Amino acid sequence: KTLQMGNPYLYRREASLDEDLADEPFSLPNLNANKWFLLFPTKQHWKEGSDAKGIEAGLEWLVSRYKADGIQSLAVPALGCGLGGLDWKEMGPLMCKFLSKMDIQTAIYLPQEQNIPPEFLTRKFLLGE
Incomplete structure (x- = not known):
């Protein structure tokens, strides 16, 4: 599968290592049956910056x-806010605009290297409320 920016790829884990790692010879409950990986390209080429x-x-x-x-x-x-070079001030509101439309639990992990000021983490800033 070729990844293209603007068209993420959803990958479902096909196998689990739980059984291989178990100490006892019985089946473990399938703890990660619903783990998916969303491959979300943010660049055309790894050397380039991310594209909003x-x-x-x-x-x-x-x-x-x-x-x-x-x-x-x-x-x-x-x-896009890590090695992609985009600023959280731009991407935070953009991400929250879309992710807030989904009725599921969502978490965004912030880039530590940017030292984001608290005013850019407020509901008012991120959602315009």
């Missing part, structure tokens, strides 16, 4: 597909 328009297209795709794909919760990094 491509990320926006990917977020639109995610919001339109999450129910059909059975996504029940989501944890994502601040897309």
